[in-house]
Amino acid sequence: MFKTRLITGGALFAVFIPALFFARPVAFCLLIAAIMGCAAWEWARLLALKNKYCVSYAFGIGLLFFLLRHSGQSATHTLYLTATVFWLGIAPLALIFLPKTRYSRRWRLLLLAAGPLILMVSGYALLDARTFSPRFAFSILLFVWAADSGAYIAGRRFGRHKLAPSISPGKSWEGALGGILLALAAAFALQDFEPSLLTGALERLGLWGACAALSALCILSIVGDLFESLLKRQAGVKDSSALLPGHGGVLDRIDALLPVLPFAMWLVHGR
Numbered sequence: 113m114f115k116t117r118l119i120t121g122g123a124l125f126a127v128f129i130p131a132l133f134f135a136r137p138v139a140f141c142l143l144i145a146a147i148m149g150c151a152a153w154e155w156a157r158l159l160a161l162k163n164k165y166c167v168s169y170a171f172g173i174g175l176l177f178f179l180l181r182h183s184g185q186s187a188t189h190t191l192y193l194t195a196t197v198f199w200l201g202i203a204p205l206a207l208i209f210l211p212k213t214r215y216s217r218r219w220r221l222l223l224l225a226a227g228p229l230i231l232m233v234s235g236y237a238l239l240d241a242r243t244f245s246p247r248f249a250f251s252i253l254l255f256v257w258a259a260d261s262g263a264y265i266a267g268r269r270f271g272r273h274k275l276a277p278s279i280s281p282g283k284s285w286e287g288a289l290g291g292i293l294l295a296l297a298a299a300f301a302l303q304d305f306e307p308s309l310l311t312g313a314l315e316r317l318g319l320w321g322a323c324a325a326l327s328a329l330c331i332l333s334i335v336g337d338l339f340e341s342l343l344k345r346q347a348g349v350k351d352s353s354a355l356l357p358g359h360g361g362v363l364d365r366i367d368a369l370l371p372v373l374p375f376a377m378w379l380v381h382g383r
Contacts, residue, residue, distance in 0.1 A: 116358035124356070124365075132253075133246045141181050141239060148235045149174025150362040154352040155227045158343040158363075159220050169227070177232050181239060192378035195233040198226060199332055199371035203339045207279065210342055223343075230370055237373035244307070251299075251308035252376050256368050259295035259330045260337075266290020275334075280341040283334075292330040299326055309376060325379055332375055333368035340367035 131140055153170035161169065202222075210219065241249035267287025275283040299310040309329075313322035340363050344352060351360030359365055 118358070120356050120358045124359075129250075132242060132250060137243075140242065141178055144235045144239060145174045145178035145181075147362060147366070148177050148231045150353075150355060151231055151366060152227060154355075154361045154363045155231070155343075156224065158347045158349070158352060159224055159227075160347065161224070169224075173228050173231060176228070177235055180232075181236065189378060191229075191233050192237065192374040195229060195374040196371070196378055198230060199335055199339075199375070202226070203335055203371070207276065207335070207338055207342060210346065234366075234370045234373045237377045238369075240377055241373070247305060248307045248309065248312065251302065251305060251310070252373060253369070254302070255295050255299055255309050255326070255329065256333050256372050258298035259291040259333050260368055261291075262294025263287040263291030263334070265294075276338055276341075279338055279345060283338070288330075288334055291334070292327050295330050296323065296326055328379075329372050329376060332371040336368045336371040340364070 128143075131143055135143070149170045152173040153166050156166040156169040157163075206219070206223075238249060238252075241252060263283070264287065266289065267282065267284045270286040270290070271282075271284030273285045274281060275285050275288055299308070302308060303310055310322065310326070313325050317325055340352065343363075344350065352363035353361030355361050356365065
């Protein structure tokens, strides 16, 4: 299992990182559209849509994403803010109330309707970040990966107090703190890697404001992770799919990025 996970992770890294830095804009947009389409298919499956509708849902979101972006349309400040409101408002409510009950039809329809916004705006945020600078986009990804790694390491070593036992029993408050600390350390360690998430935050918010903003991004990454765990728990599955051997599905890999990307562009870069 570990070997499969390592091979898949290496292949993904070998394809995505060079594409982030060197691919033509249209090619990179096609790649992100494909990722969004796969994530949309998994999203629809987790919400118990029939398979033929899952395929239509995914194809529609992926195609719309590419056509709108290729036509020169970009996510606006308002769309970034709207996505952030979802992650700061609706998602926490779901985490509080849905673990105690099964989805109602109203919740399922709401989440199906929210899927295109959540996925497409996050994809647009990544494309906008790359347009500004591939280094800036990479720094956001690296920040989230550091937060995830820090949470895993600290949780395994020091985890005593469960963060959300009814949703994801493996997560702890100690792990969450470890994730924040490692993400901040990684951001400051790469301060000379300009332009970056940190330099943008420092320029707009100052030292303490930047630390607060980056800590908020870490918290949002946890919300994204927990929200996807809730979807899987409601669906009665361990992984969002088996598209990525050893890693589960696409949503399993991008869940923490979904809320972070638009919030980073709105709050830190001001776009």
